[in-house]
Amino acid sequence: MQDWQGKLVCDDFSGYKASFGGGIVEIGCMAHARRKYFELHDKHKSELAGQALRFIAGLYEIEREVRDAEPELRLEASSGIVIMWRKSLTSRSRAFSISRKSREENTSAEWWLSR
Numbered sequence: 001m002q003d004w005q006g007k008l009v010c011d012d013f014s015g016y017k018a019s020f021g022g023g024i025v026e027i028g029c030m031a032h033a034r035r036k037y038f039e040l041h042d043k044h045k046s047e048l049a050g051q052a053l054r055f056i057a058g059l060y061e062i063e064r065e066v067r068d069a070e071p072e073l074r075l076e077a078s079s080g081i082v083i084m085w086r087k088s089l090t091s092r093s094r095a096f097s098i099s100r101k102s103r104e105e106n107t108s109a110e111w112w113l114s115r
Contacts, residue, residue: 030056048089055085 005023010016011032020026034056041049058081066077 030059051088052085055081055088 007025007027008016008019009027009029011029016026034053037046037049037052037056040046041053059078062078062081063074066074069077
């Protein structure tokens with residue numbers, strides 16, 4: 001991969017981090033994100049994680065409907081729900097307390113807000 005440039009779909013494995021920049025763009029995996037939110041919801045009954053799971057289910061439904069469309073149409077179809085989710089994460093991340101559950105939620109929210 002030394003000379004390769006492009007978009008790399010990956011999880012949050014630290015071994016990829018050195019590759020980002022220099023022409024390689026990180027693209028997060030929604031299935032990995034969903035699993036982290038599922039674990040938060042299952043372990044802590046997190047309201048934020050439950051909301052994230054509903055947003056992800058909405059994205060999955062949209063993707064089923066536009067799966068064979070051109071990338072621009074797929075992006076347009078999902079942009080509304082992504083904007084709503086981002087606004088929700090932004091407002092929630094400002095209100096977190098310092099509990100362990102909230103730190104885990106905030107870490108997930110901040111990771112997605114950085115995309």
